[in-house]
Amino acid sequence: MASTFTVMISLLFLLSIPSILSHPLDPLTPLEIKKVTGIIKGSRVGSLANLTFHHVGLDEPSKLIILSWLSNPTKKPPPRQAFVIARAYEKSYEFVVSLSHNSIISQHIYNGTGFPLLNLEEQSAAKALLLKYPPFIKSIKKRKLDINDVVPAVFTVGWYEEKSTSGRVVKVLFFYKCGSPNVWVRPLEGIAALVDLDKMAIVKYSDSQVVPLPKAEGTEFRGYKMRPPFAAETKPITVVQPHGPSFKINGHTISWANWNLHLAFDVRAGVVISLASIFDSIEGKHRQVLYKSHVSELFVPYMDPTEEWYYRTFLDAGEFGLGLSAISLQHHTDCPANALFMDGYYANQDGQPIKVSNVFCVFERYAGDIAWRHTESEISEEVITEVRPEVSLVIRMISIIGNYDYIMDWEFKKSGSIKFEVGLSGILEAKASTYTHTKQVKQDIYGTLVTKNTIAVNHDHYITYYLDLDIDGEKNSFVKGKMKTITTDGSTPRKSYWTMIREPVKTELDARVWTGKPNELLIVNPNKFTKIGNQVGYQLIPSPVAIPLLLEDDYPQIRGAFSNYNVWVTPYNRSERWAGGLYVDRSHGDDTLFTWTNRNRDIDDRDIVLWHTIGFHHSPSQDEFPVMPTLNGGFELRPSNFFESNPILNLRPPKPVDLPTCNATTP
Ligand SMILES: *[C@@H]1O[C@H](CO)[C@@H](O)[C@H](O)[C@H]1NC(C)=O
Ligand SMILES: *[C@@H]1O[C@H](CO)[C@@H](O)[C@H](O)[C@H]1NC(C)=O
Ligand SMILES: *[C@@H]1O[C@H](CO)[C@@H](O)[C@H](O)[C@H]1NC(C)=O
Ligand SMILES: *[C@@H]1O[C@H](CO)[C@@H](O)[C@H](O)[C@H]1NC(C)=O
Ligand SMILES: [Cu+2]
Numbered sequence: 031m032a033s034t035f036t037v038m039i040s041l042l043f044l045l046s047i048p049s050i051l052s053h054p055l056d057p058l059t060p061l062e063i064k065k066v067t068g069i070i071k072g073s074r075v076g077s078l079a080n081l082t083f084h085h086v087g088l089d090e091p092s093k094l095i096i097l098s099w100l101s102n103p104t105k106k107p108p109p110r111q112a113f114v115i116a117r118a119y120e121k122s123y124e125f126v127v128s129l130s131h132n133s134i135i136s137q138h139i140y141n142g143t144g145f146p147l148l149n150l151e152e153q154s155a156a157k158a159l160l161l162k163y164p165p166f167i168k169s170i171k172k173r174k175l176d177i178n179d180v181v182p183a184v185f186t187v188g189w190y191e192e193k194s195t196s197g198r199v200v201k202v203l204f205f206y207k208c209g210s211p212n213v214w215v216r217p218l219e220g221i222a223a224l225v226d227l228d229k230m231a232i233v234k235y236s237d238s239q240v241v242p243l244p245k246a247e248g249t250e251f252r253g254y255k256m257r258p259p260f261a262a263e264t265k266p267i268t269v270v271q272p273h274g275p276s277f278k279i280n281g282h283t284i285s286w287a288n289w290n291l292h293l294a295f296d297v298r299a300g301v302v303i304s305l306a307s308i309f310d311s312i313e314g315k316h317r318q319v320l321y322k323s324h325v326s327e328l329f330v331p332y333m334d335p336t337e338e339w340y341y342r343t344f345l346d347a348g349e350f351g352l353g354l355s356a357i358s359l360q361h362h363t364d365c366p367a368n369a370l371f372m373d374g375y376y377a378n379q380d381g382q383p384i385k386v387s388n389v390f391c392v393f394e395r396y397a398g399d400i401a402w403r404h405t406e407s408e409i410s411e412e413v414i415t416e417v418r419p420e421v422s423l424v425i426r427m428i429s430i431i432g433n434y435d436y437i438m439d440w441e442f443k444k445s446g447s448i449k450f451e452v453g454l455s456g457i458l459e460a461k462a463s464t465y466t467h468t469k470q471v472k473q474d475i476y477g478t479l480v481t482k483n484t485i486a487v488n489h490d491h492y493i494t495y496y497l498d499l500d501i502d503g504e505k506n507s508f509v510k511g512k513m514k515t516i517t518t519d520g521s522t523p524r525k526s527y528w529t530m531i532r533e534p535v536k537t538e539l540d541a542r543v544w545t546g547k548p549n550e551l552l553i554v555n556p557n558k559f560t561k562i563g564n565q566v567g568y569q570l571i572p573s574p575v576a577i578p579l580l581l582e583d584d585y586p587q588i589r590g591a592f593s594n595y596n597v598w599v600t601p602y603n604r605s606e607r608w609a610g611g612l613y614v615d616r617s618h619g620d621d622t623l624f625t626w627t628n629r630n631r632d633i634d635d636r637d638i639v640l641w642h643t644i645g646f647h648h649s650p651s652q653d654e655f656p657v658m659p660t661l662n663g664g665f666e667l668r669p670s671n672f673f674e675s676n677p678i679l680n681l682r683p684p685k686p687v688d689l690p691t692c693n694a695t696t697p
């Protein structure tokens with residue numbers, strides 16, 4: 031009794047005293063998650079049915095409210111609200127809950143196409159169902175395998191205008207762990223089950239063929255199991271900051287060098303960066319750059335059209351959640367020795383807060399790179415050399431979507447650049463096959479034979495970023511600079527040169543771009559110029575580019591239509607955040623960046639959002655087996671006439687650091 035009482039007192043205390051560190055964009059705290067789901071469970075629909083929670087997150091105050099609060103942050107922060115998607119009676123319920131009034135502000139049933147994020151508990155339940163299913167047990171016996179070594183996994187199935195299976199169904203597929211933890215390269219090809227998640231029932235089961243199980247040998251990846259000869263080793267290396275890091279984390283606000291930003295965890299997007307502003311020493315104040323940015327969707331279509339594989343066309347952010355799939359980062363390996371860590375919280379199926387410790391790391395990167403330099407040797411009296419080392423701030427999260435590991439970095443530079451980088455690692459999605467040598471292959475195998483009996487299937491990764499830039503204010507414009515070859519009139523020995531023709535883009539459809547062509551893409555503030563008259567802006571330096579190769583009317587491409595172009599610009603709209611739609615699982619592609627922009631709205635001199643998709647066409651190779659060395663790609667947002675001159679010109683040369691272990695000795 032006494033302990034319950036104390037807990038209650040402390041809960042009340044925590045709830046009633048606003049933390050001095052709280053910021054209106056902070057993610058829901060564990061207490062807030064409990065409170066929100068408790069209110070919903072106590073409501074009429076909650077008391078009649080067993081609601082399952084699929085999305086519990088902050089319902090952000092409007093931009094207007096945030097900006098007005100920012101102008102005077104000592105003011106009381108705006109009231110906190112949560113946005114929730116729950117399932118009951120095979121329907122998706124949307125709730126907006128007020129945390130200050132402990133009440134449901136709005137509630138309605140979503141009746142459009144598609145379903146919310148899959149929660150982890152229902153995936154486990156679907157898998158457990160199969161392990162007790164007599165026909166499946168029979169299939170395993172038939173193959174002379176041990177059911178205790180079977181590892182089931184849940185796969186989303188997309189949408190193909192099916193008449194028969196309209197519900198919230200997933201496939202359960204099977205893998206084998208005896209002899210190696212590398213289950214993804216050892217599929218029990220030919221066995222598949224279709225499970226209805228709402229009914230939690232097997233609706234279809236098939237055991238169509240027996241394909242040899244790929245051998246365990248050569249698939250191991252655990253360090254302690256490795257035997258010589260080992261790969262070449264290098265001597266120990268680390269980053270040492272004897273005076274500690276140069277950044278400060280205050281709640282969720284991070285300040286470092288000339289940058290200020292807010293970092294939040296979201297169950298769907300993972301990392302959400304807001305209110306990134308940079309100090310301008312000439313203007314003597316912080317200037318707005320990025321109102322909000324996060325990964326909006328991750329589209330991974332596989333290229334095997336056969337019965338057992340055709341449906342594998344994942345929309346990972348909206349189906350599995352990049353935050354929900356994020357792991358606790360390891361000190362010294364996932365992040366360098368000088369990293370600090372932050373935790374994240376999400377709501378499980380029952381609405382209980384679940385902690386993911388060390389879900390983000392924040393560190394200063396110094397990898398021996400150069401921020402700027404010049405050696406002047408034309409002046410005869412002296413040789414001048416000025417060099418400024420590059421030290422940047424990195425925020426990292428790693429999501430594990432089944433077999434793949436996505437390492438996502440946000441890097442802030444003192445020069446004003448922001449780099450967005452993705453590293454792909456993990457295990458290739460493999461198909462078991464009878465082939466043991468490429469000589470036997472006489473037809474399309476939809477991938478690469480990476481070892482005997484194992485085909486790594488061709489696929490793409492498209493990562494779409496939501497980039498709400500607010501360059502010195504909300505009203506911005508998108509400018510396309512076309513580089514044009516000009517033929518001279520013969521008055522000069524040169525026959526040609528290129529010039530830049532910059533044009534503001536007025537509407538959404540004209541803003542769609544393929545970045546393969548030599549273009550300069552700018553978000554500018556059309557109402558602000560430098561002292562000498564250039565328009566203040568930021569440039570998108572795109573990369574890497576992957577042009578979709580599927581037909582535009584193919585079902586996966588309709589659902590992933592946001593990859594039809596790799597640059598889009600839309601007018602800011604609070605409800606347009608998820609490029610594949612809010613309800614992505616089994617969606618029909620009727621709520622995508624593609625459908626929104628077809629309205630061809632005005633985007634000139636207003637609050638606009640830039641969307642950029644980076645892509646990888648992945649035709650696997652043996653070098654990526656049994657674990658894939660990281661493949662990196664990313665893009666940069668770089669100041670373009672944003673500052674009057676190089677903002678780090680007056681960065682003082684670094685003082686020599688004298689640390690006992692840091693001097694390289696010349697042999
Ligand atoms: C809700 O869950 C409880 C406990 O698991 C169960 O006994 C009850 O039948 C469920 N109610 C409904 C409406 O599904
Ligand atoms: C779906 O909801 C909308 C708006 O709430 C309503 O106008 C429409 O009739 C509903 N459609 C169905 C099929 O229930
Ligand atoms: C905002 O976006 C939603 C979803 O696309 C749309 O229904 C609504 O009309 C949009 N609002 C405006 C003002 O464009
Ligand atoms: C490391 O190098 C610095 C600069 O060359 C020198 O002053 C210092 O004595 C060296 N320290 C050690 C431990 O060798
Ligand atoms: Cu890949």
